Amino acid sequence: MRYKTALILLSLFSAGSVLATQPKKDEPQKKNVADEVVWMVGDEPILLSDIEYQKLVLRSEGHNIEGDLDCVIPERIAIQKLFLNQAKIDSVEANETQVNRMVEMWIQNAISQLGSKEKLEEYFNKKLSQIREEQAAQMRNEEIVRAMQQKIAQGVQVSPSEISSFYKGIPQDSLPFIPKTIEVQIIALQPQIPLTEIDRVKGILRGYADDINEGKREFSTIARLYSEDKRTALQGGEYGFVGKVSLDPTFAAAVFNLSDKARVSPIIKTDEGYHIAQLIEKRGDLVNFRHILVRPVVDEAAIASATHRIDSIAKLISEDRLTFEQAAELYSEDKDTFNNGGLMINTSNESDFSGSSNFRYEDLPQDVAKVAYELKVGEVSKPFTMRTAKGLEQVAIIRLKDVHNEHMANMNTDFRTIKELALSKKRSKIIDEWIRKKQKETHIHINDSYRNCAFQYPGWVHEEE
Known part of the structure; x- marks a missing residue:
């Protein structure tokens, strides 16, 4: 389970993989379909070709979707249309700079995976300009949906009593499992380049x-x-x-x-x-x-000099003449941590603990993780060389500040995690209610062939129809 606050994400596509919106080469290609409008959500149409295309995509990716795809897919698209329709009314627009950046990142990733621009065009059987245009439209809609969700749920807070009630309502066997994490402080020096x-x-x-x-x-x-x-x-x-x-x-x-x-x-x-x-x-x-x-090459003499300097700092700490925090502030050349007593902050986008000082070992830079693994709480390491995320060599010492063993979430040690889960649930509930309300207020017409679907939100079929 992820512990970040998450709104309901209703986008049908993923910008992270070149294969996310297209069938694999060895999959049968989509047959020509006599296209028609099968749903109308406000003034937003859903085409039969949209539904058939998404069915093909899901099957090609091996997704296991519960329910009838002929019902699940159009409902997903329709939910997105509700947000897009309201966005027009509220004049909510996507940040075009952000959209263009995401599109170009997607294209660069696609080219990297497939080998060249020409192979990308061959794979999609379209010119790069067409691919770019389609991705821009797709990602623009996704950004608008996110912006609408944020607007709908903005200002939502949870009180301490709500957090407590949320926690008490979670069955014991369903409590989030918190893996082992550690907190690490660092002092790093940059070897002098002649x-x-x-x-x-x-x-x-x-x-x-x-x-x-x-x-x-x-x-x-x-x-x-x-x-x-x-x-x-x-x-x-x-x-x-x-x-x-x-x-x-x-x-x-x-x-x-x-x-x-x-x-x-x-x-x-x-x-x-x-x-x-x-x-x-x-x-x-x-x-x-x-x-x-x-990059300049760091020679052995520069490494040795930096090691000697940081060894002297470690000696001051071991003799209690300086705390690790004071030494970090006075001597560390790590711009991200020296103002924070050397405490490292988890910035991994893939981590459940991003934004906190908690790291799983795999979240840490590899050179730091190897050293931290051998330390006891409060212990300061010997000097070691490491390579930063920017590829530069540094000499460092670290201190293992704390270890949090794996456990089931509880209010004493994981209040922040439980608060985020409670807040996420409350926001999701508000968006869920908004969808049901908008179903009633929005003109919706669906083809007869979809009326017997077991929808998640039954309100698509209006009684007057």
Whole structure:
């Protein structure tokens, strides 16, 4: 069970996988269907082809859906139409910047999975522009539905008595299981890079830039061969459309100022290393570009020096001359933790504990997890080298602050988790009531062949019809 607050998500599609909206190649292709409008929800039509298409998608993905697909699928689409219809009335719109960003991320992921733009077009039997347009329409609707759900449930709170009642109403054998988690503090130092190494890296990038500007080599070819950004190297350095807030501020300023697609940017320094970039396209407040990343090499002498410095810090802690928290604030170069006593915060989007200081071992960076696994509560590790999420080498020490053993959720130790579950249930109830109310208020007409369906929300068939 996930412990994040979740509204009812009624979208039929997933933007996370290229295979989410299309049948596999070895699946039988959809037969031509004489199309017709089989439902009307307000002024939003549902076509027979929409239903047949979604049936094919679900079957191709192997989803096990309870109930008759000829009833389940149109009802799912109809629920979405209720939100879209109300969104028109309330002038709720999607954030087009967000939609474009999601579309481009989806396309980049699809190309990465299939190997090339041409293979993507072959797979869908459509031009890239058509694929982009269809994905934009789909994701725009999903964003509007989310925005409407948030509007409907905005301001919803749960009182302590509601949380207590919710907890008491959960059968003991249905209480959420909380896995073992740990809390970790860290002090990290960045090994000093000599100027000679920085000059070497800049010299390499200047050579690449000269070759590209003079037409001797293609930017994408050099990126595939030499860029140290693994995410983009195989795509010829292409990053995909992003806004300024998604990039390092220095890097964003440089790429958004590019105007000549044939020229390469000056060298850009970020926390990840040194880059050169080339403009591909600007679209509103989004930009797509290629880049090449080269990181300075950290030599053994720099590692040894950083290890000696952090060993001295660890000695101060062991002699009780400084607490770990004080040492982190004074000496740590980890920007994410030094103002927080070195306490690491879980930022994994895949974790049930994202936003908290609790980590399962698999949520931690691998180098940290290996060391933390051997520590006792309160114990400080020996210095070790680690690689950050940005690919940089650091020397660190960690302290195991606390261990929370696996257990069934209870009000004493898991109040936040139970509160989130109670809040999620209350929001879902409000949205459920909203759907039933809108069924009564919205003009709905469905084809006779759907009237005997056992719907989740029976109100689709109005008595006057």
